[in-house]
Amino acid sequence: MDELDKKVTGIFDGKVVRKDLLHRIKKGTNVPTFVLEFLLARYCASDDEAEIQGGLEAVLETLNDNYVRPNEANRAQSKVATKGKYKFIDKVHVNYVEKDRRHWAALENFDSRRVAISEKFYRDNDRLLQGGLWCEVTIAYNEIEDDDYAFYIEDLRPIQLSRFSFERYCEGRAQCSRDEWIDIVLRSVGLEPSKLAHRIKMHFVARLLPLVEPNFNFIELGPRGTGKSYFFSEFSPYSTLISGGQATKATLFYNNQRKKIGLVGFWDTVAFDEVGGIKVKDPDTIQIMKDFMANGRFSRGVEVIADASMAFVGNLDLSVSQIVNSEVYDLFQPLPKEFDLAVMDRFACYLPGWEMPKNSSDFLTSNYGFITDYLAEAFHYQLKQTNRFEEVSKRIRLGSSVEGRDEKGIKKTVAAFLKILHPDGAPSDEEFHEYVEYAVECRRRVKEQMNKRKSDDEFAKINLSYIGADGKEVIVYCPESKSATATQEPIRRDIHSDKAPDKPVKATLKSGPGVTHDPITTDIADTPESPSADEPVNEKLKEQHYTIHYGDTGFSYESIIGPYLYGAKSIEIEDPYIRVTHQIHNFVRFCEAVIKTPTVRKIRLVTSYDGDTDVTKMSENLSELKQSLLELDIELEIKVNEHMHDREIRIDNGWTIKIGRGLDFFQKPDSWFGIGANDLSARKCLETKVDIFKHGSF
Template sequence: MDTLDKKLTSIFDGKVVRKDLLHRIKKGTNVPTFVLEFLLARYCASDDIAEIQAGLEAVLETLQDNYVRPNEANKAQSKVATKGKYRFIDKVHVNYVENDRRHWAALENFDSRRVAISEKFYRDHDRLLQGGLWAEVTIAYNEIEDDDYAFYIEDLRPIQLSRFDFERYCEGRNEFSRNEWLDVVLRSVGLEPSKLSQRVKMHFIARLMPLVEPNYNFIELGPRGTGKSYFFSEFSPYSTLVSGGQATKATLFYNNQRKKIGLVGFWDTVAFDEVGGIKVKDQDTIQIMKDFMANGRFSRGVEVIADASMAFVGNLDLSVEQIVNSEVYDLFQPLPKEFDLAVMDRFACYLPGWEMPKNSSDFLTNNYGFITDYIAEAFHYQLKQTNRYQEVSKRIRLGASVEGRDEKGIKKTVAAFLKILHPTGSPSDEEFEEYVAYAVETRRRVKEQMNKRKSDDEFAKINLSYLDSKGQEIVVYCPESKLAHATQVPARRDIHAGGNKQETQPPQKTTATVPTVTKLPLVEAKESSPELPLPELQEQHFTIHYGATGYNYESIINPYLEGAKSVEIEDPYIRVTHQIQNFVRFCEAIIKTPSVRKITLITSYDDETDVKEMASRLGELKQSLLELDIALDVKVNEHMHDREIRIDNGWTVKIGRGLDFFQKPDSWFGVGVNDLMLRKCLETKVDIFKRSSQ
């Protein structure tokens, strides 16, 4: 134990843990950090070597006996059935299944989606309903054979602090200098500050800002393997990481079908990993995101206000030197095309990920730091309960080039520094100016890239500055672009004409000497041909012959879905497994039309149908569609025989065999199993016609 360890353990007794113990256990399991430290704090809260060793063995034993590994789900279920009940450490989700009119719990690694749960648990812990929650959970076996579930939750204890004393936290902070506290925070996230430069220390603190400042918009792009997503996936139980995939307004913001707020209402931070891979289904999602990033509120029929910060992390595939000296590329290059200048302008901080060290055990600490859950609670309390923005506004003085969103972003960054490093009291002038300079730089990085993209001077005031305590104006530069002429004085090209004519309009001259660099090759833009009007949709009547290929639901129906909001399908044979799978494929095809919001299925069943299984599978599909803000309504008509698809824009599609016109594959490992365009068909007639207006 060094001097800082002794000081920390004496002032925050019971709130700290040796981080090297975490490193030892972490390598052997995929359990989140705050779960491991929860156990370490329980069993290893001592500085006695023998007690720590015994506690470490107890932690390992607990993980061995109680942590459910994904490949041991069957063993865990058998253990509950044999012993009557058993306590596990697992992530618990709770879903409302409308078909059953009740809530079911799903345990991630226990691998059961129909675990009964008492209302008191999800009423007291909202996160069970949105995203799930790691917990110590006692699963009991249901002996009643008539019930439709085998397991129920008898007890549930979230793995997080039950109470947090912010005043005590602040009192302890007052015993440390600013630099000591900075090192304590870094050790708490597992890093050894003595191995890091002051600038890199500030970068790591900046990664924590979305966890402590409400509605804080943060972006970090850089090389792979620097731990960009760790802080959001492992450090705090109050943040969630969205890993690529489709970003929908129902999931992120508000689900109109369920009348439920999305992720931004349940988490302090919503982080997007691999931001370049995000797929945006419709433009409304981006518009709502802009509104939310601007002021923490949006409207989707109801006015919603939330505190969640948004963080975006991703990878740069080009070298920074290439980018800043290129007239074509900019440091926002990996972002999806839907992220326009209005989204970029809302970023308060662009952290230079290329300056971060690669993940290495050399940078891990063997000293004491806060239990991750404890410091996460401190950050959560400050995000919800404290406001340092007004304090910063009274003290900060910014230069003339700082405009509206620049000022807001800079002030929020400085306020976040104060919350993390000065939860009580104020920093010295020197410390305050260090925070301001960093905040101005990370905002300038955003503005430089927008100025590079814009064909006019809207963002040309890039020389952001502040006034120090002596009244002297200090212009802040970004180290990577200070000498890059292509970034400081970007060429103004006509982005619409596609020609090579350039008008160089230096927004603010820089006297720096520009080094000679090899520019990336310009990609010539081809002249776009005038768009031809789309052909008018015609009625169609044709036969799909036996053995034909080249057909799927999308190719037949999607051209007729333009402007459609609801689709109604009558088909008596949506009952057994392969027929329901066809219906799933049909739904996947039509929801690619963004305007569709409702699907109605009218079907039937006979005496041989397993109605319970049929209802269960359609219920799962219904829940899946609800996540995309699409309602599925299932109706049963025992005497129906017709097969017809009716679209609310007036078109009707009749397929003689209904959806079941594909042959069964000769082999389930052959071509055509997954891609229906390659699968052979049965013979059927297809009629597509416009219904006469009533």
């Protein structure tokens, strides 16, 4: 133990743990850090080596007996069945299943999606319903044969602290210097501060800012392997890390069909991993995201207010030197095209990920730090209960180039630093100005990139500054771009000039004296932009009447109806033969084609059945589809009419499509492992007529 270890163990007895113990156990297991430290705090809260060794053995034994590994699900279920009940450590999700009209728990590694759960558990722990929670959970076996489930949850305890005193936390902070506190925070996330330069320490602290400041918009782009996503995936149980593919407004913000708020209502921080891979099908998602990033509120029929911060992390594929000295590229290059200047302008802090060291065991600490969950509780308390913005506003003085969103972003960044590093009170003037300078730099990095993208001077005031203690104005620069002319003075092209820009456009690269590079060449004039999927098709749609002949290929639901769906919000399909499994599969594929039109909100199916139909199976299959569509904020209404015979698709934009055979016009493939088994456009068709014509809206 060094001096800081002795100090922190004395002040925060029982709230700290030796981080090398975590590193020892972490290898070879996919258990989140805060779960492991929960166990280490229980069994290894000592500085006696013999007790620690015994505690480690207890932790390993607990993991061996109670942690369910994904490949041991069958053994775990058998253990419950034979013993009657058993306690596990697992991640628990709770889902409402409409066809059953009840909630079911799903245990991730126990591998059961139909575990009965009492209302009190998900009522007291909302995050069970949104993303799930790691818990100590006692699973019991249901002996009642008439029930349709085998297991139920007898007891559940989220792996979090049961009590947290912010006053005690602040009293402990008051006994440490600012630099000691930075080192304690870094050791708490597993890093050894003695091996890091002060600026890198500040970068690591900055990664924590979205965890303490509400509605804080953060972005970090940089090389792979620097641990960008770790802070959001494992450090705090109040943060969730999602992939870009989940970026739907129903998942993130509000599901109109369920009348339920999305992830922003349940988590302190919603982080997007691999931000360049975000796929946005519905332009409304970005508009709602803009509203939420601006002020923490949005409207989707109801007014929703939430505190969640949004963090975006991703990778840069070009060197920073190339980018800042290029007239073509900017440091927002990896972002999806839907992230326009309005989204970028809402980022308060752009962390220079290229300055962060690569993950290495050399930077791991073997000293004491807070139990991860303890620090996470402190951050959660501050995000919900404390406000340092007014304190910063009264103390900070910014230069004339700082505009509205610049000021807000800078102040929120400084306020977040105060929450992390000075929870007990105000910093000195020197410390305060250090945070201001860092915040101004992080906001300038955002503004420089917007200025490169904009063809006019809307964002030209990039020389952001603050007034120091001596009353002098201090202009802050970003180290990577300070001497890059292409970033500081980007070329403005006259949009009214008839003369096309020279092509190819060459961007000179500069990365230091004596260093040369081949220029990046981009042939702008010869690179046509592909039309957006959300833009209307210019070709005027016409009525059509044609025959699909027996054995024809090249037809699919999407190719037939897709062009006629533009602007559609509601679709009604009448087809009496959506009964048996393969017909319902056809309808699922039809729905998959429809949902590619982002404006669709409702699908109405009118079908029928006869005496040979397995109505129970039909109902179950359609209910599963209905549930799946609800997750995409699309309502499926099903009506059964026993005497119908017509087949017709009506779209509320005025088009009607009649297919003589309805949806069932494909031949059964010769082999389910041959071409056409999955791609309908490659499958042979039965003969049928198709009529597409205008009608009045229904």
